[in-house]
Amino acid sequence: MKAAVFVGTGEPLAIEDITPNAPGPTDVVVQLGASGVCHSDLSIKNGYVPMPPGYVLGHEGAGTVVEVGSEVNRVKVGDKIVASFVPACGVCIPCLGDQSHLCDAEFEVMTALRGTRPDGNPYLTMTGLGTFAEAMTVSQSSVVKVETDLPFDQLALIGCGVTTGVGAALSTARVQPGASVAIIGCGGVGISVLQGARIAGAGRIIIIDQGEEKRKDAEAQGATDYVDSLAGDPVAQVMALTGGRGVDYSFEVIGLPETTLQAYNMIRKGGTAVMVGMTRAEAQLTISTFDLFYNEKTLKGCKYGSAQVRRDFGKFISLVENGRLDIGSMVSRHIKLEEVNEAFTAMQNREVVRSVITTF
Numbered sequence: 225m226k227a228a229v230f231v232g233t234g235e236p237l238a239i240e241d242i243t244p245n246a247p248g249p250t251d252v253v254v255q256l257g258a259s260g261v262c263h264s265d266l267s268i269k270n271g272y273v274p275m276p277p278g279y280v281l282g283h284e285g286a287g288t289v290v291e292v293g294s295e296v297n298r299v300k301v302g303d304k305i306v307a308s309f310v311p312a313c314g315v316c317i318p319c320l321g322d323q324s325h326l327c328d329a330e331f332e333v334m335t336a337l338r339g340t341r342p343d344g345n346p347y348l349t350m351t352g353l354g355t356f357a358e359a360m361t362v363s364q365s366s367v368v369k370v371e372t373d374l375p376f377d378q379l380a381l382i383g384c385g386v387t388t389g390v391g392a393a394l395s396t397a398r399v400q401p402g403a404s405v406a407i408i409g410c411g412g413v414g415i416s417v418l419q420g421a422r423i424a425g426a427g428r429i430i431i432i433d434q435g436e437e438k439r440k441d442a443e444a445q446g447a448t449d450y451v452d453s454l455a456g457d458p459v460a461q462v463m464a465l466t467g468g469r470g471v472d473y474s475f476e477v478i479g480l481p482e483t484t485l486q487a488y489n490m491i492r493k494g495g496t497a498v499m500v501g502m503t504r505a506e507a508q509l510t511i512s513t514f515d516l517f518y519n520e521k522t523l524k525g526c527k528y529g530s531a532q533v534r535r536d537f538g539k540f541i542s543l544v545e546n547g548r549l550d551i552g553s554m555v556s557r558h559i560k561l562e563e564v565n566e567a568f569t570a571m572q573n574r575e576v577v578r579s580v581i582t583t584f
């Protein structure tokens with residue numbers, strides 16, 4: 225079976241013919257219909273998130289169940305699924321507490337050996353998925369059955385970028401109607417935060433990115449203001465746009481301490497800053513504790529849009545079906561599995577919102 229494998233920091237992914245193990249009792253085999261190429265895949269390839277070689281990358285996918293283990297009870301052969309890059313086991317304390325995005329089964333799922341590479345070594349899969357492949361064997365906790373006619377290229381994006389971004393606005397921050405929102409970073413997830421803020425009824429949505437090239441995309445999705453961070457201090461620009469008060473909510477969608485500090489500094493008294501971007505493990509942030517206390521600010525982390533995937537995937541699909549959430553325009557290119565390295569280059573050159581693999 226063909227798959228794109230991480231073989232070393234900075235090296236192109238290798239297209240290898242891997243041999244999957246037979247599924248265990250609670251595993252399912254999914255034939256991929258589509259897989260998005262996300263910035264987190266690039267972060268692993270480039271060593272930003274250190275990983276040993278031998279991983280099938282890809283964590284944003286949708287497909288069809290083609291085989292199930294003997295104890296699988298959540299899906300059956302023929303079901304259409306969206307993969308969840310954090311499993312939702314349904315029985316751990318976070319899952320029972322409406323926080324399946326913090327599911328305790330995550331480590332076990334992520335570290336499962338799934339088969340052998342051509343050189344005889346075992347392979348692992350990114351987040352327990354590995355969507356850069358013709359098929360993947362995953363825990364049933366990692367798949368969510370969906371009933372919709374939406375195409376796989378759009379469903380795949382619900383698996384990561386859309387859920388992370390829309391969920392950050394709707395579930396993590398709970399943006400209120402009429403609120404002012406600033407979003408730093410206008411890639412696929414940033415655009416999704418923007419759409420989440422729009423769906424929540426935000427009154428003002430300020431997008432911040434470097435240069436002018438993202439302005440059109442941002443305005444097309446309902447941004448009311450666009451700030452070019454190269455044209456001057458973005459915090460000062462946001463303050464100027466809000467009469468010196470700052471915004472009700474800000475979102476950092478890059479993953480850097482510097483931009484997280486900017487997000488924190490551009491919220492009003494009593495405001496909430498949300499860090500959505502994936503950050504380096506060793507990165508640190510220093511903030512004014514007096515500002516935190518005296519201005520009663522909130523700085524929140526956001527993992528996977530605080531998503532309850534079995535509840536939220538269906539909700540997002542309904543928003544798309546009813547024309548309230550636009551995923552179609554985020555699918556910039558359809559590519560073949562073999563073109564995944566070119567997709568990374570296109571991402572680095574900021575040519576695409578998402579390249580989506582639809583031919584495996």
Ligand SMILES: [Zn+2]
Binds near residue numbers: 262
């Ligand atoms: Zn992702």
Ligand SMILES: [Zn+2]
Binds near residue numbers: 315318
């Ligand atoms: Zn769980």
